[in-house]
Amino acid sequence: MMRIHRYYDVDVVNGPGTRCTLFVAGCEHQCRGCYNQSTWRLDSGTPFTLEMEERLIADLQDTRIRRQGLSLSGGDPLHPHNVPCIRRLVKRVRSACPDKDIWLWTGYQRAELNCAQREVLTYIDVLIDGRFIEAEKDATLLWRGSRNQIIWDLRQERIERAI
Template sequence: MNYHQYYPVDVVNGPGTRCTLFVSGCEHQCRGCYNQSTWRPDSGHPFTEDMAAQIIRDLNDPRIPRRGLTLSGGDPLHPANVADVLQLVKRVRESCPGKDIWLWTGYVLAELNPAQQAVVQLIDVLIDGKYIQAERDPSLNWRGSANQVIHYFDTNDVKC
């Protein structure tokens, strides 16, 4: 897996202060996408063990209380990313108790394959659906277009 950008402190991509990883690879290639540079799976930087360890350290750093991890892209559920995203999510679950995990994908929850479902079973919030420029709505929380759906899997999570 490759990634384009990592923000150890982010207050835009989900509630509270978060760590945000933008992965490479997206087969949806939505018209009007704001992150077209992430479409190619081989673009960006290799996601290494050092980067995974840095994310865990950042999530657990008491100097900046972080609510959780955001996974975006590109598409974290792109076939080239699923195995590494699954390992990262498992590691966050084991090493960062109390941190939530949000994930944005162009895929739709009902159509996910078993590997993608394995990732989704370990996250708290999924925002699914392709970005549709004709349904763009800047007033929506956490979504770019009205067709996208926010799925809350953790009943203790604050619904924003």
């Protein structure tokens, strides 16, 4: 079972617009200078329950506070232990909330992803990949912490492939 550290039902920092943001437990990269070291251990945090998933979906569908989408961070959502739960979650969000975008941060580089991790990408809109490298830290960057990290607009790639 995947574990989480924090869930923000209203967040304006981790991606564009107002969002729901989920920080998962488990990261094997353990980057020097990471701002979220408490999320590294897989057994830290609390279980991500069906009740929590239902709450997240309800928050995304809430019309009183309009959310642009869901942000997944951590830890690492694409840690092999987290992938089955993350895949199920993004698939459900895509189905239940088709007008919401999904952003995901991972320490893995896109080229390193295995088949199960790449399957998650078919349901998300934006991937920010790459380990945080302290020597490349740049506080002026949008949505990422170090210059080596890449923002992949998967929506645009799908559009280009369809043309």
